[in-house]
Amino acid sequence: MSGSVNVATGRQYLAIPGPSVVPDQVLQAMHRPSPNIYAGALVEMTAGLIPDLRRVARTDHHAAIYISNGHGAWEAALQNTLQPGDLVLVPSSGQFAIGWSEMAQGLGIETKVLDFGTSAPWDMARVAEALAADTAHRIKAVLGVHVDTSSSIRNDIAGLRRLLDEAGHPALLMVDCIASLGCERFEMDTWGVDVMVSASQKGLMMPPGISFVFFNDKAAAARRALPRVSRYWDWEPRANPQEFYQYFGGTAPTHHLYGLRAALDMIHGEGIENTWNRHVHLAETIWAACEAWGADGPLRMNVADRPIRSHAVTALDIGAPDGTRLRSWVEQNMGLTLGIGLGMAPSGSPDWHGYFRLGHMGHVNGQMVMGLLGGIEAGLTALDIPHGGGALEAATKVLAGR
Numbered sequence: 001m002s003g004s005v006n007v008a009t010g011r012q013y014l015a016i017p018g019p020s021v022v023p024d025q026v027l028q029a030m031h032r033p034s035p036n037i038y039a040g041a042l043v044e045m046t047a048g049l050i051p052d053l054r055r056v057a058r059t060d061h062h063a064a065i066y067i068s069n070g071h072g073a074w075e076a077a078l079q080n081t082l083q084p085g086d087l088v089l090v091p092s093s094g095q096f097a098i099g100w101s102e103m104a105q106g107l108g109i110e111t112k113v114l115d116f117g118t119s120a121p122w123d124m125a126r127v128a129e130a131l132a133a134d135t136a137h138r139i140k141a142v143l144g145v146h147v148d149t150s151s152s153i154r155n156d157i158a159g160l161r162r163l164l165d166e167a168g169h170p171a172l173l174m175v176d177c178i179a180s181l182g183c184e185r186f187e188m189d190t191w192g193v194d195v196m197v198s199a200s201q202k203g204l205m206m207p208p209g210i211s212f213v214f215f216n217d218k219a220a221a222a223r224r225a226l227p228r229v230s231r232y233w234d235w236e237p238r239a240n241p242q243e244f245y246q247y248f249g250g251t252a253p254t255h256h257l258y259g260l261r262a263a264l265d266m267i268h269g270e271g272i273e274n275t276w277n278r279h280v281h282l283a284e285t286i287w288a289a290c291e292a293w294g295a296d297g298p299l300r301m302n303v304a305d306r307p308i309r310s311h312a313v314t315a316l317d318i319g320a321p322d323g324t325r326l327r328s329w330v331e332q333n334m335g336l337t338l339g340i341g342l343g344m345a346p347s348g349s350p351d352w353h354g355y356f357r358l359g360h361m362g363h364v365n366g367q368m369v370m371g372l373l374g375g376i377e378a379g380l381t382a383l384d385i386p387h388g389g390g391a392l393e394a395a396t397k398v399l400a401g402r
């Protein structure tokens with residue numbers, strides 16, 4: 001048989017950085033008739049979701065659930081802590097920090113963005129300078145994205161807390177863990193994070209549609225000091241509901257709650273530390289292959305240094321138009337979908353077609369990662385894109401612990 005036989009038929013693998021692979025357990029939990037939203041199983045189940053969410057976030061403080069994607073959680077965090085005219089500091093390592101700052105601007109909040117580009121983590125010295133220069137404490141919050149999904153940079157949240165403490169600066173520390181919650185080690189309370197936002201469709205292994213805002217007492221006090229808070233986004237009734245409706249500001253996201261129950265059972269069944277370790281091990285497997293491919297030929301990992309790479313997403317550059325050619329080939333021939341490059345080059349520009357990303361967040365295991373890597377290797381070979389050898393062997397060595 002020639003190599004042109006199409007082998008795409010079979011279970012498709014969506015290896016993009018969100019939405020991620022939804023486990024059968026979650027799908028099956030959601031596949032049910034509409035439940036009663038006034039009493040019974042759904043109502044009884046919901047209170048138990050909050051402590052299990054808090055365990056994923058490593059916080060003993062408050063949690064609110066919203067019927068929204070991550071953009072909604074961004075807005076919720078801002079609406080509960082800030083008002084028009086307030087200033088926020090936004091160190092940026094990619095598109096999502098910029099997106100959150102634009103969300104703030106839309107609410108009339110002034111933003112000071114420290115843009116560190118798309119391949120570097122925060123320059124802590126420059127963040128410290130900005131905090132030290134703010135002697136009047138005009139900065140009310142620092143918005144930090146833990147893993148910027150566009151660049152695959154992982155930033156140092158505990159380090160950012162230290163800067164605030166060293167400067168004696170009272171600004172709230174607000175963190176976007178949309179790409180990292182349930183994937184990367186994150187310690188909300190130990191690291192001194194005041195507000196954390198996340199969403200359902202990445203490490204939490206669910207369809208998009210619900211999001212989460214976690215906040216401590218300092219942030220709760222900032223909320224109470226505001227003259228008014230958008231009724232829908234107000235986190236207070238959601239975190240301290242008198243009746244079931246208040247959890248959600250209206251009708252409950254019924255099926256998502258059953259899905260969330262199943263997803264949390266899976267995470268706590270594995271053990272959150274084990275979940276984090278699995279992500280590290282699978283990321284190192286992927287990196288071994290990418291580094292081998294890149295040893296000869298155009299493929300380049302966007303983040304050169306291992307300690308600042310995300311364990312949930314990998315951004316790659318192979319030169320235009322081969323990024324798009326490779327994505328198309330593996331989708332059409334292997335049943336494997338890779339992520340587009342985001343924020344690395346303007347969409348529509350020729351360069352845009354050089355970038356792509358691998359999502360390895362949530363419900364992913366060793367054989368899936370080997371399928372992902374094998375599919376890419378086949379695509380590189382079929383398209384005559386030059387690449388270093390031994391990538392799959394390097395990856396299997398990591399998996400084998402050698």
Ligand SMILES: *Cc1c(COP(=O)(O)O)cnc(C)c1O
Pocket residue numbers: 018069070071072096145147148149176177178179199208
């Ligand atoms: C996906 C993502 C978002 C946006 O989430 P939506 O659900 O698409 O609104 C924001 N921040 C990060 C880090 C993300 O990965």
